[in-house]
Amino acid sequence: MHDMRRKPLRFTKSLLLYGALILLAIFMMGPFLWILSVSLMPGKNVFSSPPAIFPTFIDFDNYVQVWNYMDFPRYLMNTVIIALMGVVMNIFFSCLTAYPLAVFRFKGRDLIFALLVMTMIIPAAAGMVVNYLTVKALGLMGGFLAVVLPSAVTVFNIFLMRQAFMGMPHELRDSGKVDGASEFRIWLQLSLPIVKPAIAVIGLLEFQGMWNSFLWPMIVLNDTKQYPIASALSFLNGQFAYNFGWIAAGTVISVIPIIIVFLCTQKYYMEGVSGAVKG
Incomplete structure (x- = not known):
């Protein structure tokens, strides 16, 4: 009898919890949903009073026009090359650095790891000048390697892989x-297969970071035709300012690959994050 009374209470708590989580998810997805809605609006003025939130009817004309106006295949290919280079280099160097810090026993190991972790407090913008001078001295300006090399390995990835190892x-x-x-x-052959979930986390995070990078590529790349998609959208923002629907459509196109990659790796992502937290 007592158990039967508790079942409606549990159901109510679960209903409230899931309802709150759904509302929170909708709130967090609000900006993207608005961008998606604007990209489907046929009108050019989306900031009218009152502002239009939902399209009156679905129209893909913005996508067709922005795809024809911009050389999207070229920018997407540039972004894929940069993202894959960054992912491969980060996975290799992070695993190679984290393995001895986790497995080997040598004097000063903990000190080295502590010094690496301390560098995380340094803002990325502080090293931009040093990275620029280094890339220029190596003669890499104007190439994709100049975009990837300064972030070829990060302390966070080393920390994550050390916990996994x-x-x-x-x-x-x-x-x-x-x-x-x-x-x-x-x-x-033995260690890397064990830490595949952590490797998947690094791959996803670095793919997302490289895909969304726009300031550093604009600094080191001389030819605008080499820009990744985020830099290309920012560079052409002035030309698109009169039609925000084009900007929204271009933004949605640039986000779709990240969503696909996340959906394909979300299982390993959750396993890797939980394993790092437990470690």
């Missing part, structure tokens, strides 16, 4: 040594 069973490394495997082979 620390959760790896010690018996796995011992068994590799017994079989005569080198340390590099143990890292490559």
Whole structure:
């Protein structure tokens, strides 16, 4: 009898909780939903009084016009190349740096890791001048490598991978040594498959960061045809200012690949984040 009384109460609590979460999700998605709505509006003035929030009817004319006006295939290809380069370099260098900090026992290991973590308080803008001078001295200006190299590895990714490697069973490394495997082979063939969720997190975060980068590419790339999609939209913003529907349509097009990548890797993303927190 007592259990039957508690069931309606549990149902009410669950209903309120899920209702609150749905409202919070709608609130967080509000700006994107508004951009999506504006991109489907056939009119040019979306800031009229009162402002139009929902389109009166769905029209993809903004997408067609902005796709024909901008060379989207070129900008998308530039962005894909930059994002893939950044993802590969970050995964490789983060795993290669984090593995000895998590597995090896040597003097000064904790000090080195502490110094790395301390650098996270330095704002990214503070190193922009140094990065520019370094890229220029290496003769990389005007190439995609100049965009990727300054962020080829980040301390956060090293921290995340170190936590993942620390959760790896010690018996796995011992068994590799017994079989005569080198340390590099143990890292490559035994350790990396164990930390795939953390690698997926790094891949997703770096893909998103590289995809949305716009200021640094505009500094180091000389040819506007080499711009990634975010820089191209910002560069052409002045030409699109008279038609905000075009800007909204271009923004939605640039966001779609990130959504697809997240949907494909969200399982590993949640596993990797939870594993890092537990570690």
